[in-house]
Amino acid sequence: MISQLNVVYAYSWHLPSSDVANVQLIMEAVRAYCIELGSAEVSTLVIDADSIQFTAVVPNAGQHEFVLTFLPEENAWSANSWVRVSSFRDISEMMHHAATLGIQVRTMFAGMEMRYHKNAQGEVEVEQRYAFDPGTF
Secondary structure (H helix, E strand, O other): OOOOOOEEEEEEEEEEOOOHHHHHHHHHHHHHHHHHOOOEOOOOOEEOOOEEEEEEEEOOOEEEEEEEEEEOOOOEEEEEEEEEEOOOHHHHHHHHHHHHOOOEEEEEEOOEEEEEEEOOOOOEEEEEEEOOOOOOO
16 A cells, blocks of 8 residues: 655656667666566556657555657657655655666755766766755745
């Protein structure tokens, strides 16, 4: 049973690439990680002309649809979404894993903004800052 979902976790993904086959492999790896975390009811990938997606019942986050949409003007794949969570652990691990695959991740929750990205050495770096000016809040 899922505990009460009470905190909104907003995120965006950005993946510079025009290679659909590579993006498909990356999304399949995200999907496999959802299964590894214990997600239930993980669907197969659905691939359209301009999107790649799957759904999963994520621990402590409920059912969620993971969608990357191709933006031809940026030659990149992108997602902007949110999910209600009762715990940040599983969803944060998922975002970190997405970054290990090359997805640039930006999340916002509890008044904080975090960015996950790979550095030149291939390691994931996490930057954290206030999502607002605490002096004027």
